[in-house]
Amino acid sequence: MNTHLPPVQDAVARRPHRNAKGVGIRIDSVGRTYGERTVLAGVDLDVAAGEFVAVVGRSGCGKSTLLRLLAGLENPDAGDIRLDGRPHADEREALRIMFQDARLLPWKSVVNNVALGLAAGHKAARATALEALDEVGLADRADEWPTRLSGGQRQRVALARALVHKPRLLLLDEPLGALDALTRIEMHALIERLWREEGFTALLVTHDVSEAIALADRVLLIEGGRIALDQRVELPHPRERGGARFAALEEQVLRRVLQHPPAMGRSAAAPFGRWRWAA
Amino acid sequence: MTKKNSTPLHRPYDQILPWLVPLLLLALWQTGASSGWISTRIAPAPAAVLEAGWSLAASGELFRHLWASTQRAGAGFLIGGGIGLALGLLNGSFRVFERLLDTSVQMIRNVPHLALIPLVILWFGIDEEGKLFLVALGVFFPVYLNSFHGIRSVDPALVEMGRAYGLGNRSLFRHVILPGALPSILVGVRFALGWMWLTLIVAETIAASDGIGYMAMNAREFLQTDVVVLAIVLYAVLGKVADAAARWLERRLLRWNTAYA
Known part of the structure; x- marks a missing residue:
């Protein structure tokens, strides 16, 4: 036994979280428009509990919008989203989102960032947060300021912050887009391991087809405001990127993505202009 | 966390350097005064100022004035700053209140508050209330503006993110909004401290029966230039102390911010 392990690591055994099961998603002809621009038009989608789904598409195709609708950050103009058959608004506590940037609060230490929104008392919340930090391998940085961490470490903290709530649905909005290639591969392994241990449903938005195929059970392509491709990935986990089937699949999806010319206009960013926090 | 990044070799040098110019000027002044180049009616020698300070301190009068001024400054700051902070947070947080109040505040802001002195004297007479009112008014605007701006930015x-992580309005304010606005609020506090002393000086020279401003005006009547200069020095010291306190607060509350750490 390694005697140099920090005490936290001794306390937390690697346990499978079979109790926290994933949630099933049903999206029924959901549409979203910003002014004149229709971003999503009649999207239908069923995701089984515990499934890992990746959504790819050109920038501005509406993949991030779909994720924001699922997260409840925006409301659809048409259609219906249900989680485990219940209205989506009632299930907000079951889901957590990871953004493109880590969005850590710079005035809170790493561990307090992870503990954000935990209902338990200070001590219990800290213990839970430390446990989650240990899962992502950052327990030793618990009391530092987020500004002292690297980009990859910040996203790991953000992942811990999402998982500390034991979400049944984890939404990932291109969380690895800004990371370097090596860090991304590490993060893939980490996300995959945690997904298998915890059994949540995962929805990953990415522009990286290879990332989608490395992680997901299904790869969706959004094009022209609807789902244009629903490709199953029947490769065993963990996946070998060098493999022939992996490469063939990647090639196939990539070709399909490139078939159509890029969407006109700018990417579908949320209209923040008039937004006030206490509205 | 290592504390070895400070360079011990340069430390004493760094400490002395900022004081070099003031000390030099003081020495020049003292030589000028004692050799008769500078008339003591215009500027008394530093030693004379020190002596005046000493005798006033010995009689206890100095502390009476100092205490009166500090009390006024503190009370005015708390009242004006408190209202400014509350209103800034309110208007920054709710669009309705901004629409309702911000225009009025901006209009009043454009009136130099010291221009109100005749009116203040009519309203409050020459009692404590008038001085408090002026200080509070002077402090209000910088705190208000910066709190408002802090919330908005x-x-x-x-x-x-906070909303997505299930924070209600109250927790969101406590964990996200207020700490996010704090750097700006503290900038407001530092500005306000400057206005606080400035307003107090003016208010105390107009009408008072104690305080440093009164001490200075009284000394002027008797041509005690040394006491007048002493009063000015005291204001400088008090201003510096207030500023140091604000800086300390910034360093303490904004530890997370690399610009202050």
């Missing part, structure tokens, strides 16, 4: 991405 909190990163909306962090607010969105």
Whole structure:
């Protein structure tokens, strides 16, 4: 036994979280428009509990919008989203989102960032947060300021912050887009391991087809405001990127993505202009 | 956390350097005064100022004035700053209140508050209330403006994150909005401290029966230039102390911010 392990690591055994099961998603002809621009038009989608789904598409195709609708950050103009058959608004506590940037609060230490929104008392919340930090391998940085961490470490903290709530649905909005290639591969392994241990449903938005195929059970392509491709990935986990089937699949999806010319206009960013926090 | 990044070799040198110019000027002044180049009616020698300070301190009068001024400054600051902070947070947080109040505040802000002195004297007479009113008014605007601006400039991405992580309005304010606005609020506090002393000086020279301003005006009547200069020095010291306190607060509350750490 390694005697140099920090005490936290001794306390937390690697346990499978079979109790926290994933949630099933049903999206029924959901549409979203910003002014004149229709971003999503009649999207239908069923995701089984515990499934890992990746959504790819050109920038501005509406993949991030779909994720924001699922997260409840925006409301659809048409259609219906249900989680485990219940209205989506009632299930907000079951889901957590990871953004493109880590969005850590710079005035809170790493561990307090992870503990954000935990209902338990200070001590219990800290213990839970430390446990989650240990899962992502950052327990030793618990009391530092987020500004002292690297980009990859910040996203790991953000992942811990999402998982500390034991979400049944984890939404990932291109969380690895800004990371370097090596860090991304590490993060893939980490996300995959945690997904298998915890059994949540995962929805990953990415522009990286290879990332989608490395992680997901299904790869969706959004094009022209609807789902244009629903490709199953029947490769065993963990996946070998060098493999022939992996490469063939990647090639196939990539070709399909490139078939159509890029969407006109700018990417579908949320209209923040008039937004006030206490509205 | 290592504390070895400070360079011990340069430390004493760094400490002395900022004081070199003031000390030099003081020495020049003292030589000028004692050799008769500078008339003591215009500027008394530093030693004379020190002596005046000493005798006033010995009689206890100095502390009476100092205490009166500090009390006024503190009370005015708390009242004006408190209202400014509350209103800034309110208007920054709710669009309705901004629409309702901000225009009025901006209009009043454009009136130099010291221009109100005749009116203040009519309203409050020459009692304590008038001075408090002026100080509070002077402190109000910088605190209000910067609190308002601070709330408005909190990163909306962090607010969105807070909402997505299930924070209610109250927790969101406590964990995200207020800490995000704090750097700006503290800038307001530092500005306000400057206005606080300035207003107090003016208010105390007009009408008072104690305080440093009164001490100075009284000394002027008797041509005690040394006491007048002493009063000015005291204001400088008090201003510096207030500023140091604000800096300390910034360093303490904004530890997370690399610009202050």
